[in-house]
Ligand SMILES: NC(=O)C1=CN([C@@H]2O[C@H](COP(=O)(O)OP(=O)(O)OC[C@H]3O[C@@H](n4cnc5c(N)ncnc54)[C@H](O)[C@@H]3O)[C@@H](O)[C@H]2O)C=CC1
């Protein structure tokens with residue numbers, strides 16, 4: 001069973017517990033109490049996996065819960081205090097009592113295509129019970145919460161997912177989402193289309209189309225060698241056909257190709273499609289800079305969020321655990337609050353207004369995702385991208401996630417130069433520190449309206465990505481190799497990467513031209529320095545002196 005939370009917040013562990021309790025409450029939960037260790041309280045999304053294994057997902061609808069206001073509402077501050085107490089006292093147990101429920105839960109085991117059942121009202125009390133060692137809890141509090149629940153699992157349609165791009169990361173992300181769509185047949189169509197930039201590859205001495213190899217051998221032998229792909233991942237050489245009828249488009253290709261891709265897709269996708277960009281880069285034209293996800297959104301007249309984190313494709317493809325961050329600002333027109341009348345809350349144009357990362361109302365009038373699809377919000381994206389080996393953190397700060405992912409590539413190149421020159425970890429740390437300051441400064445200078453610098457400090461898309469990129473990723477590795485061999489990094493990209501791309505080269509160029517056009521390049525000495533080295537105007541050995549001027 002998959003449960004969904006409306007108005008879900010990171011701190012809302014009590015509603016999660018409440019829902020967990022419902023899962024284990026059995027078919028007739030008119031009076032039920034459950035108890036489980038507090039350590040589960042801080043893991044809001046864990047219930048997905050836990051509940052998912054209980055019963056066939058295709059037989060179970062999605063429940064939507066919204067905290068109500070009676071009989072005794074729990075404020076988010078109380079909820080946070082309570083959660084934090086629980087996390088600090090792992091030996092305490094929680095008691096969660098479902099005191100009333102207007103309809104037995106068995107009622108919800110409906111045919112997904114059947115009629116929607118009516119609103120159901122629940123009252124839940126959450127309290128601390130005796131700790132495991134029988135001490136009295138130091139804070140004995142009772143929190144009550146009631147919830148309106150509607151069954152919204154009777155969606156007539158499921159989301160269709162298409163991945164645009166099939167390189168090293170593109171194929172890895174396609175693999176993991178195809179695994180998820182198989183696991184959540186109640187939300188997603190099983191087959192995932194992956195658009196492949198067609199090329200010839202040689203396999204077992206035979207020259208074949210890459211798409212044909214992927215669809216028969218279930219491996220992307222060129223960009224992700226040795227990794228078995230799910231059979232429900234379908235490689236498609238036609239961009240328009242791959243994206244046809246997809247409600248979720250995942251963009252994952254080197255950023256220099258996205259303009260051309262959008263031109264081809266424009267007018268050929270569902271008007272209510274939504275996107276997630278896994279691309280690390282920015283779009284620069286003259287003195288204008290755009291986040292890739294917003295560029296995509298503008299071009300295709302849809303909303304597009306961003307995924308970024310400390311993610312090395314080959315490690316994730318081998319199912320080595322890591323984490324990532326997804327920034328998604330659910331458009332107001334897609335916020336289907338469970339009001340029981342089958343319509344989204346809000347009215348008229350106000351409900352359709354959506355603001356961009358600069359706080360401006362976007363020009364495009366978005367077409368809402370129809371109500372017969374599961375609402376496209378944080379929970380659905382979490383279900384789509386989460387794997388046991390891929391932990392997803394959902395945020396709303398599109399700027400922090402996008403700029404963290406794009407600009408760290410410039411810093412990674414600087415670190416490769418430093419190490420190639422013969423300096424070591426301490427020098428690289430200085431470069432990383434300086435780099436992060438410039439990223440934050442950049443975000444504050446050009447996106448002051450919405451940047452949340454905490455994203456860069458706290459999320460995988462910030463410092464996490466910086467560290468992995470400067471110690472293990474391609475931009476670092478191959479810029480180091482370039483200095484060691486005394487050749488240009490472009491030359492190394494041509495000869496060593498078998499078609500893969502180093503995003504840091506073009507990002508450095510684009511960001512520097514943007515800063516120059518604005519007359520502020522001197523405020524970003526590290527970015528300027530990397531651009532100078534790439535141009536051959538500055539020597540790597542000059543790094544410390546330029547640094548001192550910062
Ligand atoms: N590889 C990694 O570990 C990670 C990469 N990323 C980001 O993901 C994005 C995609 O990177 P990868 O999948 O690694 O790509 P990649 O570096 O493997 O790039 C090659 C891809 O570009 C395609 N391509 C070549 N010419 C093209 C053209 N004219 N039009 C369209 N596509 C063309 C190739 O077919 C291939 O799929 C990048 O922005 C990268 O920064 C993010 C996290 C991890």
Ligand SMILES: O=C(CO)COP(=O)(O)O
Pocket residue numbers: 280309310311312313412465468469473474475476501502503
């Ligand atoms: O973004 C990445 C790590 O998080 C991958 O970076 P590279 O493109 O340098 O391999």
